[in-house]
Amino acid sequence: MYYIPMILVVEGLDYAIETKKLIKRYPTKSRSANGGYGHGRAPSFSGIIDLLRGSGGAYIEALKGIDLQIKPGEVFGILGPNGAGKSTLIKILCTLVLHDEGEVYVNGYDPSKEPGQVLKNLQAVLPESRGFSWRLSGKQNLDFYALLYGLNDSDAKQRIEYLLDLTELKERADDGYQRYSTGMQRRLLLCRALIRDTPIIIFDEPTTGLDPTGAADFRNLLKTKLAAQEKKTILLSTHNLQEAQEICDRIAILNKGSILACDTPDNVRQFVTEEREIKLEIAPNILTKKIENVIKQINNFPQVTEVKQEINQEGMLSKLLIRIQKETEITDILQLISKSELKIKTINTQEPSLEEAFLAMTRQAKKSQLDKEAIKQ
Ligand SMILES: Nc1ncnc2c1ncn2[C@@H]1O[C@H](COP(=O)(O)OP(=O)(O)OP(=O)(O)O)[C@@H](O)[C@H]1O
Numbered sequence: 001m002y003y004i005p006m007i008l009v010v011e012g013l014d015y016a017i018e019t020k021k022l023i024k025r026y027p028t029k030s031r032s033a034n035g036g037y038g039h040g041r042a043p044s045f046s047g048i049i050d051l052l053r054g055s056g057g058a059y060i061e062a063l064k065g066i067d068l069q070i071k072p073g074e075v076f077g078i079l080g081p082n083g084a085g086k087s088t089l090i091k092i093l094c095t096l097v098l099h100d101e102g103e104v105y106v107n108g109y110d111p112s113k114e115p116g117q118v119l120k121n122l123q124a125v126l127p128e129s130r131g132f133s134w135r136l137s138g139k140q141n142l143d144f145y146a147l148l149y150g151l152n153d154s155d156a157k158q159r160i161e162y163l164l165d166l167t168e169l170k171e172r173a174d175d176g177y178q179r180y181s182t183g184m185q186r187r188l189l190l191c192r193a194l195i196r197d198t199p200i201i202i203f204d205e206p207t208t209g210l211d212p213t214g215a216a217d218f219r220n221l222l223k224t225k226l227a228a229q230e231k232k233t234i235l236l237s238t239h240n241l242q243e244a245q246e247i248c249d250r251i252a253i254l255n256k257g258s259i260l261a262c263d264t265p266d267n268v269r270q271f272v273t274e275e276r277e278i279k280l281e282i283a284p285n286i287l288t289k290k291i292e293n294v295i296k297q298i299n300n301f302p303q304v305t306e307v308k309q310e311i312n313q314e315g316m317l318s319k320l321l322i323r324i325q326k327e328t329e330i331t332d333i334l335q336l337i338s339k340s341e342l343k344i345k346t347i348n349t350q351e352p353s354l355e356e357a358f359l360a361m362t363r364q365a366k367k368s369q370l371d372k373e374a375i376k377q
């Protein structure tokens with residue numbers, strides 16, 4: 001039996017989550033020395049005001065004017081390297097951290113002004129989330145939280161049964177929590193997050209620490225049950241590009257507090273990578289002067305950026321890897337090869353991976369930052 005979710009989408013709202021020019025600054029350690037508080041001295045009044053406002057002195061800008069629009073029912077991924085600002089964004093949305101400038105809305109409510117309303121609409125599963133008793137069973141732990149969230153007995157019973165079924169924990173529901181594996185603990189955390197049945201769920205690094213099977217099971221649960229069946233809006237942060245590609249409708253690449261790209265994983269993959277690689281497997285052949293000449297001619301095509309040769313264990317040429325500009329026709333190249341003594345066995349075109357795009361974007365961002373700094377000097 002399925003428990004029917006109460007609120008899924010708030011009528012008339014375009015976005016489940018929206019941010020406009022969102023800025024978050026954290027004071028740095030050096031700032032406490034500059035700001036007149038620290039060093040064992042009592043903090044000055046203006047120092048405290050600065051600290052509360054997050055202004056004045058040295059600071060890190062963790063988010064530098066983020067614009068995001070996440071539609072109801074979307075599975076949206078935030079990708080970024082360490083320190084990109086992923087957790088900061090998530091904490092602002094969950095009312096754990098206050099933003100400094102810009103606007104932020106969760107189903108129309110501002111987390112800094114109406115945290116209670118926001119928390120009625122959103123539930124977060126954070127890596128630091130704990131709060132289960134080791135002595136109680138999985139089910140007893142959930143009973144405790146249902147009571148805490150104010151569900152009446154019959155609603156709680158129905159909801160918990162449904163969630164244990166959804167997360168495939170039913171068989172082990174009466175086992176003590178201390179006997180749960182990391183994957184089971186994570187699924188119980190998800191049950192806890194779903195007790196209140198909010199329309200938006202946020203995950204910070206949901207599969208970190210899980211083994212490949214556990215991570216795949218969790219992704220499957222998010223995609224098929226939470227997104228497809230329960231129609232939740234899901235925001236998740238991840239380092240795992242494969243994960244993002246697999247489950248997200250759209251992703252944003254966040255780097256040092258700025259969004260570098262925001263689109264479907266496929267479009268982001270194509271975004272910066274201007275080249276593709278053609279892999280030609282050829283019947284092993286001695287690398288004669290004639291063949292070296294053919295390779296040179298391939299290299300001379302204006303659209304070809306690189307030709308790599310692969311030599312097998314017998315010292316014969318066995319593969320050619322040709323990097324060309326994305327939209328280039330390869331007929332002329334193939335004709336040139338077919339006229340030579342080389343025999344092509346297979347042809348593969350390597351599409352740019354999300355990882356390549358991600359690395360290219362972060363490299364590009366670093367380069368333009370360095371260029372800016374060089375201009376300043
Ligand atoms: N409480 C804090 N006080 C000061 N600086 C902070 C605080 N929390 C985060 N920062 C800084 O803000 C920046 C963004 O950090 P954040 O934790 O949001 O990144 P992240 O993308 O979640 O990184 P990770 O992938 O490592 O979890 C970093 O430079 C970090 O050092």
Ligand SMILES: [Mg+2]
Binds near residue numbers: 087
């Ligand atoms: Mg983080």
